[in-house]
Amino acid sequence: VEPLQLCVDVGCGSGQNTNMYTNYFQQVIGVDVSQEQVQLATKSCTHHNVIFKHGLAEHLPVEDESVELLTCCASVHWFNMETFYKEVERVLKPGGVFACYCYFGCDPIYNGKSYLSTYDELGRELYKYFTENHKYLFTEYTSLPAFSSEVQVISSRENKFSIETDVTLETILKEFSSWSSFIKLRKIEGEEAASRFLSKVKQKMLEAMGIQDEGVKITRRFNYFLIMWRKPLA
Structure with a gap:
């Protein structure tokens, strides 16, 4: 072809x-x-x-x-x-x-079990620091302005479009700290509040997984969502 x-x-x-x-x-x-x-x-x-x-x-x-x-x-x-x-x-x-x-966050998997609910619960604490731009992420781009009448949508829940990598819990903590909402939290609330939040994420994830070592290997899965339009031929 x-x-x-x-x-x-x-x-x-x-x-x-x-x-x-x-x-x-x-x-x-x-x-x-x-x-x-x-x-x-x-x-x-x-x-x-x-x-x-x-x-x-x-x-x-x-x-x-x-x-x-x-x-x-x-x-x-x-x-x-x-x-x-x-x-x-x-x-x-x-x-x-x-x-x-x-994608919106990730799905941490340890010993074949997903800990997405724990991850999401922690992530929601940062929602109040999101900007107006992030509203499109909450709807998985379905609230974007329509470009044309011919459209196709794939939800992250369909698991048709995902990427998996082996990482550590420490990697996921670093990802949290790179979110624009976390950066805004640190700017508004200060370094101490930011450190407390990351410590809470670490503790909650370790407790949920039943482990003590943040260096243990886990699988990080990004479930993507997709929306696409075709421009009319005429």
Whole structure:
């Protein structure tokens, strides 16, 4: 099967998502607002058909009606929707696909048992520190403005789109500390409150799993959700 022509990944970060499409398109372009991320992505990329560009989602460095697939992995909820959607309309070919996907937290698994309920209970304590942008995550992107009438949705609960890696509980604690809501908690409540929260997460997870060593190996599963639209042919 001949590769399609062009895929554009918006909000590409370090390029992990962008590089997945290299076997399916003649050219893949990753776009990010951070010059530092673009430089990192370019430096680490080993594919000949990938280009990373510094640019805004609301002003894409792409020609009109040139894109067959436009992707946003864990990024669309940060954009100005009205302006960005106009750009998607401009750059997509008729029949092109606009796909947005993300995960919201992770599912920690130990000895074959999921501890998602414990993880979610702890994560909910940070909800009050989320920004208005995060409302789209709570609905798994189904509350995003409709781009077209032809739409397909995959929920995280369907487990059709997941990635598993072996990590430690310490890794999951570090992930909590990278959440924008946790950073906001630390800024508003102070370092002591932030440290107390991380200690609570550690203690609750250890108790739930019945272990004492935070260095023990556990499985971290990201269950992604996806929504995608097709641009009308005419």
